[in-house]
Amino acid sequence: EPEVTQTPSHQVTQMGQEVILRCVPISNHLYFYWYRQILGQKVEFLVSFYNNEISEKSEIFDDQFSVERPDGSNFTLKIRSTKLEDSAMYFCASSEGVGSLLFYGYTFGSGTRLTVV
Amino acid sequence: GENVEQHPSTLSVQEGDSAVIKCTYSDSASNYFPWYKQELGKGPQLIIDIRSNVGEKKDQRIAVTLNKTAKHFSLHITETQPEDSAVYFCAAPVVGSQGNLIFGKGTKLSVKP
Numbered sequence: 001e002p003e004v005t006q007t008p009s010h011q012v013t014q015m016g017q018e019v020i021l022r023c024v025p026i027s028n029h030l031y032f033y034w035y036r037q038i039l040g041q042k043v044e045f046l047v048s049f050y051n052n053e054i055s056e057k058s059e060i061f062d063d064q065f066s067v068e069r070p071d072g073s074n075f076t077l078k079i080r081s082t083k084l085e086d087s088a089m090y091f092c093a094s095s096e097g098v099g100s101l102l103f104y105g106y107t108f109g110s111g112t113r114l115t116v117v
Numbered sequence: 118g119e120n121v122e123q124h125p126s127t128l129s130v131q132e133g134d135s136a137v138i139k140c141t142y143s144d145s146a147s148n149y150f151p152w153y154k155q156e157l158g159k160g161p162q163l164i165i166d167i168r169s170n171v172g173e174k175k176d177q178r179i180a181v182t183l184n185k186t187a188k189h190f191s192l193h194i195t196e197t198q199p200e201d202s203a204v205y206f207c208a209a210p211v212v213g214s215q216g217n218l219i220f221g222k223g224t225k226l227s228v229k230p
C-alpha cells in the first residue's frame with residue numbers, strides 16, 4: 001500500500017535554530033498538508049499546498065514557517081527560528097483530490113517528533 | 118467555521134465488548150466524516166469514513182453512523198480486541214477549503230484482556 005514517508009523520525013534542535021522537516025507524498029497525490037500535534041493534544045492544521053503554492057494556512061503558520069516542493073517528490077516544512085513551543089509531532093499528509101461533492105481521504109505519514117531545547 | 122467535539126476523552130472496555138465514540142460538528146454543509154486511529158508514536162490512520170449521502174457504513178467490526186439532522190456521527194467497534202487500544206480521532210473538513218480537516222480532541226480507548 002502506498003505510503004507517505006517522513007524524515008527524520010525525531011529531530012532535536014536548539015532554540016533559535018532552523019529545521020527542515022521532509023516528506024515524500026504518495027506519487028499520484030495532488031494535495032499536500034502539514035499538521036502538528038502537541039503531546040497529548042489534538043491534531044491541528046498548519047498549511048495546505050496545491051499546484052506549487054500554499055492554498056490555505058492557519059494562524060499557527062506564521063512568518064517563521066514556510067513550505068516548499070523543491071522537486072517532483074519532496075515536500076518540506078521549514079521553521080526558521082525554532083521556539084520551545086514548536087516542540088510537537090509534525091505530520092505530513094497527501095490526498096488524491098478534493099472537491100465540493102467528493103472528498104478523498106488523506107494518507108498521513110508517521111510524523112517527525114521535533115524537540116526544541 | 119467548523120467545530121468538532123468528541124466524547125468521551127477516555128474509554129475502557131473489556132475484550133469482546135462494544136465501544137462507541139461520538140462526535141458532533143457545527144457546519145451543516147460538512148459532507149465527509151473520517152475516523153482515524155493513532156497508535157503510540159505513529160501517524161493517524163484512516164479506518165473508516167462516511168459521506169453525507171448515507172446514514173451508516175460498516176467494515177467488519179467497525180461501523181460509523183451519521184445523523185445529519187442532529188449533526189453528529191459515531192464510531193462503533195464491536196467485539197473489541199486488545200489491538201484496538203489506541204487513540205481515535207474524528208474529523209470533518211472545513212467547508213470550502215482545500216480539504217483542511219478539523220479534528221476532535223481524541224478518545225483514548227483501552228481494551229482490557
